[in-house]
Amino acid sequence: MDTLLDLGFLATWLAAAVRLTGPLLLAALGELFSERSGVLNVGIEGIILLGALAAYVTAIQTGSPVLGIGSAAVIGLASAAFLAWMYVITQASQVVVGLIFNVFAMGAASYAFRMALGDVPRVELAPMFEPVSIPLLRDIPVIGSALFEQSLLLYATLALAALGGYVLYRTRFGLNLRAVGEYPRAAAAAGIDVVRMRIICVLISGLGAGLAGAYFVLVQIGLFRDTIVQGRGFIALGIVILARWNPYLAIAAALGFAAMDALPLSLQLFDTGIPSQALVALPYLLTILAVSGVFGRSRNPAALMQPYSANR
Amino acid sequence: MTVLKKTVQTLCYSTVAACVLSAAAAAETSVALVLPGSIGDGGWNQGAYVGLTMLDESEFKVAFSENVSQADIPSVVQGYADDGFDLIIGHGFQFGSLMAELAPEYPDQAFFATTSAPGDTEIPENTLYLDYRYPDLGYAVGVLAALLSDSGKIGVVGGGDNPTTQNLATGYADGAAKTVDGTTSYSIVTGDYNDAAKGREAATTMIGNGADVIWHSADITGIGAVSAAAAQKVTAIGMFSDQTEQAPEVLATSLNPNNTGIVQAVAGMVAKDSFEGGTTWVPDLGMVWLTVYGDGSYNPAIVSDADWETFKKAWSAIK
Numbered sequence: 001m002d003t004l005l006d007l008g009f010l011a012t013w014l015a016a017a018v019r020l021t022g023p024l025l026l027a028a029l030g031e032l033f034s035e036r037s038g039v040l041n042v043g044i045e046g047i048i049l050l051g052a053l054a055a056y057v058t059a060i061q062t063g064s065p066v067l068g069i070g071s072a073a074v075i076g077l078a079s080a081a082f083l084a085w086m087y088v089i090t091q092a093s094q095v096v097v098g099l100i101f102n103v104f105a106m107g108a109a110s111y112a113f114r115m116a117l118g119d120v121p122r123v124e125l126a127p128m129f130e131p132v133s134i135p136l137l138r139d140i141p142v143i144g145s146a147l148f149e150q151s152l153l154l155y156a157t158l159a160l161a162a163l164g165g166y167v168l169y170r171t172r173f174g175l176n177l178r179a180v181g182e183y184p185r186a187a188a189a190a191g192i193d194v195v196r197m198r199i200i201c202v203l204i205s206g207l208g209a210g211l212a213g214a215y216f217v218l219v220q221i222g223l224f225r226d227t228i229v230q231g232r233g234f235i236a237l238g239i240v241i242l243a244r245w246n247p248y249l250a251i252a253a254a255l256g257f258a259a260m261d262a263l264p265l266s267l268q269l270f271d272t273g274i275p276s277q278a279l280v281a282l283p284y285l286l287t288i289l290a291v292s293g294v295f296g297r298s299r300n301p302a303a304l305m306q307p308y309s310a311n312r
Numbered sequence: 313m314t315v316l317k318k319t320v321q322t323l324c325y326s327t328v329a330a331c332v333l334s335a336a337a338a339a340e341t342s343v344a345l346v347l348p349g350s351i352g353d354g355g356w357n358q359g360a361y362v363g364l365t366m367l368d369e370s371e372f373k374v375a376f377s378e379n380v381s382q383a384d385i386p387s388v389v390q391g392y393a394d395d396g397f398d399l400i401i402g403h404g405f406q407f408g409s410l411m412a413e414l415a416p417e418y419p420d421q422a423f424f425a426t427t428s429a430p431g432d433t434e435i436p437e438n439t440l441y442l443d444y445r446y447p448d449l450g451y452a453v454g455v456l457a458a459l460l461s462d463s464g465k466i467g468v469v470g471g472g473d474n475p476t477t478q479n480l481a482t483g484y485a486d487g488a489a490k491t492v493d494g495t496t497s498y499s500i501v502t503g504d505y506n507d508a509a510k511g512r513e514a515a516t517t518m519i520g521n522g523a524d525v526i527w528h529s530a531d532i533t534g535i536g537a538v539s540a541a542a543a544q545k546v547t548a549i550g551m552f553s554d555q556t557e558q559a560p561e562v563l564a565t566s567l568n569p570n571n572t573g574i575v576q577a578v579a580g581m582v583a584k585d586s587f588e589g590g591t592t593w594v595p596d597l598g599m600v601w602l603t604v605y606g607d608g609s610y611n612p613a614i615v616s617d618a619d620w621e622t623f624k625k626a627w628s629a630i631k
Contacts, residue, residue: 093364227506
């Protein structure tokens with residue numbers, strides 16, 4: 001406890017960082033597919049919130065967290081279907097539609113939450129996914145508890161990231177999707193249905209965001225309140241940039257962001273001489289640095305935010 | 313509402329009958345409550361809202377606005393003032409300087425802010441502020457936490473980074489150190505009142521470093537802190553609402569601001585013409601804070617009678 005190099009400090013910081021990584025990574029993975037196809041889905045912040053609400057209400061009604069995940073996925077896909085229609089078919093401004101959708105989602109979630117649970121909701125805990133503890137491995141100093149005492153959903157999320165990388169770089173679907181995001185006209189000439197591809201990718205981003213919302217409720221908090229997302233959808237947008245639109249790098253980027261978020265918590269237990277105000281501001285400063293190109297230049301998909309129309 | 317009242321006042325000059333009507337209208341005290349958060353937050357805002365709803369309908373006419381952002385607060389408060397409400401309650405630190413600035417324009421109406429007046433503020437005659445006695449409260453809870461801790465390490469999770477959060481944490485450490493020698497008090501300020509996930513990590517970090525009693529001073533962030541304590545089976549002390557339902561097994565007690573009682577008390581003062589502004593109201597600690605655990609005041613499975621006695625003694629010794 002006396003020095004920053006104390007193992008206890010590292011262990012608690014790392015464990016907090018890994019726990020915070022899950023929902024960020026899920027949301028970022030979905031967003032990554034959407035952006036790779038050329039659609040910037042800013043609306044994931046709102047979808048995360050709606051997914052969290054769906055997971056909470058379903059889990060307390062049915063007593064099953066698995067059904068909670070299912071309903072968050074359905075809500076995520078439904079929201080994304082609407083957004084895909086706006087982004088891809090009507091070709092409205094992606095940023096404006098996404099931002100307005102977030103405002104709408106906030107209002108809709110608050111309203112639905114009160115309709116479901118009354119004006120003054122009771123504190124009713126949803127059934128949650130308990131962490132699984134892997135014997136022997138969990139006893140490894142420092143990293144043991146951080147890596148081997150986590151929820152199954154975290155391991156599933158990591159597997160999804162690996163799957164995402166495989167799909168993006170090793171399958172025909174992934175190749176087509178990258179082509180659509182780089183040069184849609186050429187992709188269309190090669191026989192790829194650009195519109196269909198983009199709609200699928202926006203749906204994937206909705207699925208990721210919806211599941212991220214379920215993760216908040218079913219792994220981290222057990223309760224729903226309409227403020228719980230706290231800008232993490234926007235952080236996911238930052239993670240995608242830092243990860244250079246690469247699912248494998250997204251794991252590291254999400255962990256990095258989560259570590260920044262967790263660092264001031266652990267640092268405050270030590271007399272560092274840094275005022276707490278500065279520590280609280282630290283993650284935001286590092287976020288700006290992270291997306292500003294300090295950690296290497298990145299190139300976004302060339303057709304990102306460019307509407308595609310077959311007739312022009 | 314306003315239009316009606318003004319019509320009544322105008323009529324008053326011409327006919328006697330209308331004057332009777334106006335007297336009847338005047339007997340009804342109108343109270344407006346402006347809330348920075350949701351009436352369903354299960355804590356700070358909800359308590360005041362409940363106080364408002366418990367006012368007698370035959371004597372009071374009530375209105376409220378919730379989730380009012382900092383930017384909208386001045387216009388909302390001014391709107392109620394223009395509408396002629398007898399008492400306008402601003403619930404939170406956001407109303408600190410605003411009430412003192414606005415009140416002189418409406419000398420016949422009363423303004424009440426549930427926060428202390430910012431330093432150097434000259435408090436108008438029709439404005440009342442409230443001292444929640446945060447340093448004293450922190451001290452009292454520190455006493456209890458020290459008594460409940462076996463490891464000699466206790467923690468508090470803070471919300472927004474502001475003087476209230478700092479005062480609570482300082483008082484907490486102070487109370488603990490004076491009660492049980494050598495108690496270490498951790499404090500983590502998350503910088504956010506609404507981030508349950510971060511609150512949970514803050515508490516988990518302190519528990520990971522040996523803390524076995526967790527208090528918090530943050531609404532929704534605090535929900536996360538209590539859930540961390542529940543998950544790791546260490547004692548939790550609730551804040552801003554009765555949190556028994558969330559973690560009945562690990563919760564020792566909750567410190568609940570008596571916003572319900574305060575709103576009723578001030579509305580009563582205005583109704584009885586006994587409202588005296590120009591100052592900051594400093595009630596007894598027991599008037600502003602209640603200890604709640606379900607139907608009782610503490611969890612006997614966690615707090616021994618002797619410890620509760622000691623705590624209560626320290627509580628009432630604070631003047």
